[in-house]
Amino acid sequence: MKKVCCNKKDCSFNGKPQPIENFYRQRNTADGLSTECVACKKVRQKKWNDNKNKNYNDFFKLLVG
Numbered sequence: 253m254k255k256v257c258c259n260k261k262d263c264s265f266n267g268k269p270q271p272i273e274n275f276y277r278q279r280n281t282a283d284g285l286s287t288e289c290v291a292c293k294k295v296r297q298k299k300w301n302d303n304k305n306k307n308y309n310d311f312f313k314l315l316v317g
Contacts, residue, residue, distance in 0.1 A: 257289040264291050
């Protein structure tokens with residue numbers, strides 16, 4: 253069975269079907285798999301973490317002075 257990542261423009265597979273092993277499990281979807289592939293999820297999570305860390309660092313710089 254194969255599935256297409258929902259992040260077609262930024263996905264390294266460019267919207268081509270991938271094996272289901274490239275998707276995380278997610279119980280609340282109809283097929284039980286995440287809508288984005290593991291690679292796209294890791295990229296998105298890294299961007300979010302970097303932004304979060306930047307915000308924390310800025311906050312503590314203001315707090316400490």
